[in-house]
Amino acid sequence: MDEEALSLMKTIVPALTSKKHKGQDGRIGILGGCQEYTGAPYFAAIAALKVGADLSHVFCTRDAATVIKSYSPELIVHPVLDGPNAVEEMDKWLPRLHSLVVGPGLGRDEALLKTAKEVIEKSKARDIPIVIDADGLWLVAQQPSVIQGYQKAILTPNFMEFTRLYEALHHEPMDSSDPRRSVMQLSAALGNLTVVLKGEQDLITDGRKVLSCNLRGSGRRCGGQGDLLSGSLGVLAHWAFTSTAHSKSVSPSMLAAFGACSLTKQCNSQAFQQHGRSTTTSDMIQEIGSAFKKLFES
Numbered sequence: 001m002d003e004e005a006l007s008l009m010k011t012i013v014p015a016l017t018s019k020k021h022k023g024q025d026g027r028i029g030i031l032g033g034c035q036e037y038t039g040a041p042y043f044a045a046i047a048a049l050k051v052g053a054d055l056s057h058v059f060c061t062r063d064a065a066t067v068i069k070s071y072s073p074e075l076i077v078h079p080v081l082d083g084p085n086a087v088e089e090m091d092k093w094l095p096r097l098h099s100l101v102v103g104p105g106l107g108r109d110e111a112l113l114k115t116a117k118e119v120i121e122k123s124k125a126r127d128i129p130i131v132i133d134a135d136g137l138w139l140v141a142q143q144p145s146v147i148q149g150y151q152k153a154i155l156t157p158n159f160m161e162f163t164r165l166y167e168a169l170h171h172e173p174m175d176s177s178d179p180r181r182s183v184m185q186l187s188a189a190l191g192n193l194t195v196v197l198k199g200e201q202d203l204i205t206d207g208r209k210v211l212s213c214n215l216r217g218s219g220r221r222c223g224g225q226g227d228l229l230s231g232s233l234g235v236l237a238h239w240a241f242t243s244t245a246h247s248k249s250v251s252p253s254m255l256a257a258f259g260a261c262s263l264t265k266q267c268n269s270q271a272f273q274q275h276g277r278s279t280t281t282s283d284m285i286q287e288i289g290s291a292f293k294k295l296f297e298s
Ligand SMILES: NC(=O)C1=CN([C@@H]2O[C@H](COP(=O)(O)OP(=O)(O)OC[C@H]3O[C@@H](n4cnc5c(N)ncnc54)[C@H](O)[C@@H]3O)[C@@H](O)[C@H]2O)[C@@H](O)CC1
Pocket: 036, 037, 038, 039, 040, 041, 103, 104, 105, 106, 107, 134, 135, 158, 159, 160, 161, 223, 224, 226, 227
C-alpha cells in the first residue's frame, strides 16, 4: 500500500457541511448503455453516487434508458445516444457536469462510437476530467488522437483492452513479462495521460512514475467490477482536480486512480467475506460506504 498516496487521498475528500448546495460534491456523467449492455452504465453511475457524488447522469440509447431507470430511481437517464441530435443533446448537459466517464456498456456500433468521439472533443474543450473505459478504449485503439495528450484523461483498461491499445500505438506485440514498462510506454505514447492497467495489482502511471495498488481483493472475478472502478473514478477525479491540497509527487489523475483502485479492491474483499463465490458487483456496491470509510476516513 502506498502510504503517501493514501494519506493524500484523505485530503481530497470534501467535508460534509451544511453550507453546500446539491451538486457541489459532483455531477457526474456516464456515456454508455445500449441494447446489449445496461448493467455496466448502471454500476458506474450508482458507484459514483455511493462514493459521494450528488448527481449521476447516464447518457444511453433509447431502448437502454427505460431499463436503466428501472434499476434505480436515483439516476438521471437521458435516452439520447442514438437520437438524431445526440451530440447537441449531450452538449446541453456538458456545462453542468464535473466529469465524464466514457464507455461502460457503450458497445461498438460505429454511429455510437462517432457520437462518443464528438462528445469527447467537446468535453476536452471544456477542460473536464474524462475517464475512458471499456468500449471507449476500443474507440481510442482505433483513433488514439481523440484523447492523446489530454492531461485530464484517465484510461482504465483490463488486460485485453490494454493489449489492444498497446499494439495499436506501438505496432508490435506487447512484452507481457514487464507490465510496468509496457504501461509506462503506453502512457508516454499517448502523451503522458494517466493509464491504469487493472489486474492482480493495478498499475497506475503517467509515463514517469508508477503507483501500484496491491490491496488484496479476492479470487472472485464477476463482471462489472471495472464499471464500479470507472464510476468511482469519475467522482474522485473531480475531487482531486478541485482540491486545494497539492502534491508535487502525485498528480490529481494518479491520485484519483489510486483511490478508485483501492476502493474497488476493498469492496471486493469485503463483499467476498460475506458472499464468497456468489459475490456479484451489486454486493460490492453495497460495500462502498464502509470500504470508503475504512480506507479514506479513518
Ligand atoms: N452487466 C453488464 O452490462 C456488463 C457489461 N460489460 C460491458 O461489456 C462490454 C465488453 O467488455 P469486456 O470487458 O468483455 O471487453 P472485451 O470484449 O475487450 O473483452 C475482454 C476479455 O478479456 C478477457 N480478459 C480479461 N482479463 C484477462 C487477462 N488477464 N488475461 C486474458 N484475458 C483476459 C475477459 O475474459 C474478456 O472476455 C463493455 O461495454 C463493457 O462495459 C462489462 O462491463 C461487464 C458487465
